[in-house]
Structure formats: structure tokens, C-alpha cells
Amino acid sequence: MKFSERLFQKVSDIWEKTHQHPFVVGMGKGDLPVESFIRYMKQDYVFLIDYSKLFAFGTVKARDIETMAAFAKLLHETLHGEMDLHRQYAERFGITNEQLEETKPTPINLAYTRYMLNVAQNGSLEELISALLPCMWSYWEIGKVLARDYQGASSHYLYGEWVTMYSSDEFGSLAEWLINLLDQLTEGKPEWELTILEEHFLTTSRFEYMFWDMVYQGGEWPV
Numbered sequence: 001m002k003f004s005e006r007l008f009q010k011v012s013d014i015w016e017k018t019h020q021h022p023f024v025v026g027m028g029k030g031d032l033p034v035e036s037f038i039r040y041m042k043q044d045y046v047f048l049i050d051y052s053k054l055f056a057f058g059t060v061k062a063r064d065i066e067t068m069a070a071f072a073k074l075l076h077e078t079l080h081g082e083m084d085l086h087r088q089y090a091e092r093f094g095i096t097n098e099q100l101e102e103t104k105p106t107p108i109n110l111a112y113t114r115y116m117l118n119v120a121q122n123g124s125l126e127e128l129i130s131a132l133l134p135c136m137w138s139y140w141e142i143g144k145v146l147a148r149d150y151q152g153a154s155s156h157y158l159y160g161e162w163v164t165m166y167s168s169d170e171f172g173s174l175a176e177w178l179i180n181l182l183d184q185l186t187e188g189k190p191e192w193e194l195t196i197l198e199e200h201f202l203t204t205s206r207f208e209y210m211f212w213d214m215v216y217q218g219g220e221w222p223v
């Protein structure tokens with residue numbers, strides 16, 4: 001069994017729970033309150049500023065030029081592709097780029113990015129990829145499920161662009177590149193090392209769920 005298949009099995013419960021979360025279902029059905037989506041966009045924007053640094057760490061930890069270049073490309077595409085989606089949405093809601101950047105991360109947002117940045121600084125390349133992968137892979141899964149199971153989700157006036165972006169083959173190929181890289185890097189690794197990687201993957205999959213729940217509920221600091 002490929003290591004990625006083992007990871008997929010390990011997180012099947014939490015990913016299934018994510019597919020059923022009212023925020024995700026609301027984007028599919030198109031009835032998610034717009035205030036929740038705006039809260040998500042703002043929190044996600046500051047999340048992405050930190051997340052993109054993980055790709056910079058990937059470039060530092062890569063062991064060949066091809067992998068270095070691929071991480072550098074992902075860094076560029078996150079800053080200019082994915083974050084553009086957020087800037088365009090913000091513009092539609094009358095939110096400026098400055099307001100987006102000034103968003104204060106909630107406790108869950110901060111805990112999630114700090115967990116990954118800690119792994120990036122202190123762990124191996126394999127650990128880094130295991131920690132950052134649920135973010136990309138689970139979004140691809142969500143995008144595909146929404147596009148497949150909810151009629152009209154890809155053309156919804158608000159959430160359609162989100163669904164189209166994350167269900168696209170272009171986005172899928174980025175996720176697949178990382179999945180294949182992790183499969184290659186983990187070939188022949190001892191069980192104790194694989195267990196550590198599996199734990200990172202499960203932890204950040206749980207954080208993904210908590211991020212959706214946080215933006216749905218509010219998730220602000222107590223005072």
C-alpha cells in the first residue's frame with residue numbers, strides 16, 4: 001500500500017465529518033450566510049500569508065533543484081493565484097487589501113499555522129509535507145464533492161468561483177504532485193518514522209475541520 005493510501009484511511013472519519021460540516025454543505029447548497037463566508041475569507045487570507053511560508057521552507061529543505069523549483073512555484077501561486085481569489089471576493093464585499101491584511105487570527109487559526117511552522121522549522125522535509133498536505137488535499141476533495149453532489153454549486157453567484165477553483169484539474173495536479181512526492185520520499189522508511197508523519201497528517205486534518213467550525217461559529221478571542 002502506498003503511504004498516501006494509508007494516510008487517506010487514517011483520516012477518513014475526520015474528512016467525512018468535514019464534508020458534512022454545515023459551512024461546507026452551505027457552500028454546496030449555496031445557502032451559507034454571506035457573513036460567515038466573509039469571516040472565512042478574512043481569516044483565510046491571514047492563514048495563507050503564514051501557510052505560503054511553508055512552501056519557502058520546502059524550498060530550503062528540498063534535496064534537488066526540481067523539487068526546490070516546484071516549491072518556489074507553489075509559493076508564487078499561493079501569493080498570486082489563491083490569494084487573488086480572496087482579494088477579488090473582498091473587493092465584491094467592499095473590503096480593502098489593507099483590511100484583509102490587518103485581520104487578527106483567531107486562536108484556532110493561530111494554533112494551526114504555528115503547529116505547521118514549528119514542524120517546518122524543526123522537522124524533516126517528509127514531516128513538513130505531511131503537515132501541510134491535508135490543507136491542499138482536503139480542499140481538493142471538498143471541491144470535487146461539492147462540484148459532483150450539489151447541482152449548480154460551480155456556477156453559484158457567490159460560492160461558484162470557490163468550488164470551481166478547488167475542484168479544478170489544475171489545482172488537483174498540485175495536490176497530486178505533493179502526494180506523489182511524499183510517497184516517493186517515504187518508500188522504505190521505518191515504521192517509527194511513518195507513525196510520526198501519520199500523526200502530523202491527522203493533526204492538521206483535525207485543524208482543517210476546526211478551521212471550518214471556527215469560521216462558522218465565530219471563534220474569536222474571549223476579550
Ligand SMILES: Cc1ncc(C[n+]2csc(CCO)c2C)c(N)n1
Pocket residue numbers: 044047048051074077078082135136139174208211
Ligand atoms: C484553512 C485553509 N486550508 C486549506 C486551504 C487551501 N490551500 C491553502 S494554500 C493552498 C495551495 C495552493 O495555493 C491551498 C489549496 C485554505 N485556503 N485554507
